[in-house]
Amino acid sequence: MAGMVARGGPAEKGPARAVEAPYTPAAVMNRAQTLIATLALLALALVAPALSPRAADAPTLREGVHEGADFLIGVPAKWNGGLVMFAHGYEGESPGRGSVRTEPASGYLTTRGYAWAASGYRSMGYRPDWFMADMLALRERVITELGQPRWTIIHGQSMGGHVAIASMELRPDIYQGALIECGVIDGVGLVDWLQAYTAAADYLSGVPLVTTPRPDFDALVAGTWLGLMGAPGAYTERGRRFDSVVKHLMGGDLPLRLEGMKSRYTMNLNPRDPGAQRAREFSRHADTRHIHYAIDAGLGIDEATLNREIPRATPAPGARSRETNPVFAELTGTIRAPVLAIHETADFRVPFRLQQDYRRRTLAAGTGHLLVQRAVRWAGHCAFEGSIRERALEDLVAWMERGTTPAGDDVLGDVTKLGLRWTPALHLDDPARRP
Numbered sequence: 001m002a003g004m005v006a007r008g009g010p011a012e013k014g015p016a017r018a019v020e021a022p023y024t025p026a027a028v029m030n031r032a033q034t035l036i037a038t039l040a041l042l043a044l045a046l047v048a049p050a051l052s053p054r055a056a057d058a059p060t061l062r063e064g065v066h067e068g069a070d071f072l073i074g075v076p077a078k079w080n081g082g083l084v085m086f087a088h089g090y091e092g093e094s095p096g097r098g099s100v101r102t103e104p105a106s107g108y109l110t111t112r113g114y115a116w117a118a119s120g121y122r123s124m125g126y127r128p129d130w131f132m133a134d135m136l137a138l139r140e141r142v143i144t145e146l147g148q149p150r151w152t153i154i155h156g157q158s159m160g161g162h163v164a165i166a167s168m169e170l171r172p173d174i175y176q177g178a179l180i181e182c183g184v185i186d187g188v189g190l191v192d193w194l195q196a197y198t199a200a201a202d203y204l205s206g207v208p209l210v211t212t213p214r215p216d217f218d219a220l221v222a223g224t225w226l227g228l229m230g231a232p233g234a235y236t237e238r239g240r241r242f243d244s245v246v247k248h249l250m251g252g253d254l255p256l257r258l259e260g261m262k263s264r265y266t267m268n269l270n271p272r273d274p275g276a277q278r279a280r281e282f283s284r285h286a287d288t289r290h291i292h293y294a295i296d297a298g299l300g301i302d303e304a305t306l307n308r309e310i311p312r313a314t315p316a317p318g319a320r321s322r323e324t325n326p327v328f329a330e331l332t333g334t335i336r337a338p339v340l341a342i343h344e345t346a347d348f349r350v351p352f353r354l355q356q357d358y359r360r361r362t363l364a365a366g367t368g369h370l371l372v373q374r375a376v377r378w379a380g381h382c383a384f385e386g387s388i389r390e391r392a393l394e395d396l397v398a399w400m401e402r403g404t405t406p407a408g409d410d411v412l413g414d415v416t417k418l419g420l421r422w423t424p425a426l427h428l429d430d431p432a433r434r435p
Contacts (some may be wrong), residue, residue, distance in 0.1 A: 034263070039355035046212050047211055057077060058077050059074065059075065060074075061073070061074055062075065062145070066137060066141050067134070068122040070097065070098075070099070070100040070119070071100060071119050071138050072118045073117045073142060073145070074102075074103065074106050074110055074116045076109075076112075076115060079113060079114075080112075080113035080150075082112075082114040082115070082149065082150065082397070083107075083116070083139070083142060083146075083151070083152045084109055084115070084117075084152075085116070085117050085135050085138065085153070085154045086102075086103040086117070086118040086119075086155045086156075087119070087131065087155065087159075087160030087163040087226050088100075088101045088118065088121075088157055088158075088159075088160050089157045089160050089382065090296055091124050093124060093277050094280060095124070095278070096123070096124060098110075098122070098123060099120050100118055101120070102118060102427065103118050103155065104181075104386070104395055105386070106153070108386070109393070113298045117142050118353055119131070119134045122134055125281065126279035126281060128162040128184075128187075129280065129327035129328060132167050132171075132327060133356055134164055135163060135167065136167075136405065139174070151400055152176060153175065153176065153178065153393075154167050154168070154175045155179045156178075156179070156180050156183070157382055158181075158184065158349075158381065159184055160183060161185050161350070162185075162327075163182075164179075164180050164183060165178065165180060165186075165187060165339070165358070168337065168339060169331060170326055172335070172336040172337060175337060176338075177339070177340075177397075178337070178338070178339045178340070179341075179392055180340070180341040181341075181382065181384065181392075182342070182343055182382040182384070183343070185341055185343075185355060186331060186358045187327070187331045188286075188320065188353050189330075189331075190350060190351075190354060191282050191283055191286045192287055192288055192313075193351060194270060195272070195283075195288050195313040197249060197290045198268075198269050198271070199310050199311050199312070200246065200293065200306075201229070201242060202310075204229075204238055204241050204242045205225055205229055205238055205242070207230070209225065210273060210311055210313075213271055214274070214275040217270075221269055222266070225269075231260050231265060231432060232258045241299045241301060244295045245293055245294070249293070249351075249353065250351050250352060251352045251353035251356050251411075253415060253416065254346060254415050254418065255345045255351055255415075255431065256347065256377060256378065256379040256430060259379035259427070259429060260346025260348040260379035263348060263379070264348040268348065268349075270283070272286075282328075284316040285320045286315065287313060287314055287320060288312045288313045289312050289313075289314065291312075293307050294306075331358065332365060334365045334367060335365075335371065337370065338396060339352075339369055340392050340395065340396045340398045340406065341372070341373045342373075342388060342392050342422070343373070343374075343376070344375075344376050344377075344378045344380055344384075345375050345377050345415075345418055346377075346378065347379075347381045348381070350381060352375070352411075356409050356411050358371070359411070359412055372406050373411050373423065374388075374392065374419070375409045375419035375421050377418065377420070377430055378423065378427060387424060388422060388424070407414075409421075409422070420432060
């Protein structure tokens with residue numbers, strides 16, 4: 001299965017470098033001692049491969065470049081064999097390699113004896129296929145430096161969720177668990193959703209959004225389209241129809257849905273070809289032929305008409321092929337190890353609907369018992385309090401080590417009840433605050 005994942009791409013090859021620095025000032029030697037130690041190590045390095053210590057007196061942070069990607073490795077004072085690999089989110093489209101980010105739960109992990117590693121990826125862009133390989137390469141480096149872990153968790157945020165879930169399906173031999181946070185847990189389902197959103201906006205407004213290229217597209221949205229539709233909280237009649245369709249596309253009347261929608265109401269609109277500065281490769285794989293549109297009664301248009309007349313997107317030639325590139329193919333739900341997902345109910349960048357769709361995939365595959373999902377009643381994307389993430393990690397480790405399946409939400413049930421157990425403090429506009 002490893003051979004199915006492309007390792008090509010604009011990687012910057014060359015010898016890996018690593019810098020190890022103590023976290024605490026107390027661990028810093030004086031300058032003279034440091035110079036003497038450095039010269040001794042340099043002399044040794046000239047005749048033998050550099051060896052990194054497998055244990056340290058204090059937590060250390062190692063950094064460098066490995067196979068064209070920046071990395072960080074956090075090593076606790078006494079490593080207990082647990083390893084968390086952090087895959088970060090989308091950074092946009094531009095030349096050069098991506099930026100490495102510290103594992104968000106680094107302090108929590110270090111104090112509990114777990115090591116962690118984070119890759120900046122070989123490039124920018126939406127390429128979970130390349131980045132999945134970058135994570136595998138970095139894990140091999142960790143093994144070289146620290147030894148074989150007793151288990152490895154992959155922790156993915158946003159696009160990193162696509163990296164994580166693809167890794168769980170395609171490389172079950174590597175990872176013993178996954179934490180997916182505000183993540184693209186249904187893979188290419190995100191680009192399907194975005195294209196379905198724009199197609200509905202096109203049809204219900206009568207404005208040709210799908211076929212208008214940028215920059216004309218942006219002017220059309222800001223002028224004609226907004227004038228016809230209004231905005232959340234101030235809709236026109238056409239806008240109310242669109243809002244009803246989007247409500248169902250998002251997964252139902254989710255808590256704080258309108259609050260989340262306001263921030264990306266126009267930003268989620270994209271023509272079929274999003275343009276060179278957007279995720280063009282991702283968009284090639286869009287397919288909306290399976291999307292079923294729904295609308296509330298009394299809005300002057302019926303469901304059958306919507307599904308018959310809204311234009312559909314089909315993948316580009318050669319796209320969405322499991323044989324060619326399984327990371328950009330439709331996921332199957334065939335996970336073999338525990339996956340714990342946390343997601344804001346009103347995330348409008350990566351909609352909660354993806355959680356529902358992947359739940360359905362696991363039920364069809366007979367793996368639903370390996371997926372636990374928790375909703376947080378909030379509007380925004382990847383805005384979790386640290387305590388939510390830390391509890392999820394603690395519960396995931398207990399699940400892996402002791403077989404204790406953690407509690408979660410029924411994402412296919414009553415969506416108005418989602419997240420009541422996992423939200424530390426309710427939003428001022430949360431309907432659950434009302435008597």
